[in-house]
Amino acid sequence: MAADSEVPAAGADAPAALDPVIHAPARLRIMASLAGLADGDTIKFPRLQKVLGMTGGNLITHIRKLEGAGYVRSEKAGRTTTLSLTDSGRAAFHAYRQSLRDLLGSD
Known part of the structure; x- marks a missing residue:
């Protein structure tokens, strides 16, 4: 286990919190599917239901x-x-993805 001094403190360098509305697994899948559409495009409810298996x-x-x-x-x-x-x-989805990248960091 890492020493306390190795754990980053919350502050200016801390990653932004993940949006709880998007973070629920089903809603994240919905948002990712809709974000894949071109700006202004739509998807019919039954098609999204089938794609997501919900x-x-x-x-x-x-x-x-x-x-x-x-x-x-x-x-x-x-x-x-x-x-x-x-x-x-x-x-919001773009910000969520950036927050997730910040949280995960890079190796």
């Missing part, structure tokens, strides 16, 4: 949490729901 109820629960944070936009037209990242969602 039940409809589980997926909608996590989508609602992401919508509540302003990260995901859902649009319903008739019986079709499409999903995309908002600009703030794209920025």
Whole structure:
């Protein structure tokens, strides 16, 4: 085990905290999938459900949490729901990825 003097102290050099809204495994997978879309593109709910292998109820629960944070936009037209990242969602995912890189550091 490392000595206490080797553990970095919290402060200016400490990595930013990971966004807890994104950090939940299912929501992280949703955000990563939506971030893979080109800016302005959407994906239909059933397609995302199939890609992620999630039940409809589980997926909608996590989508609602992401919508509540302003990260995901859902649009319903008739019986079709499409999903995309908002600009703030794209920025939050970018910040999350950077925080994770900072946390992991480099060897």
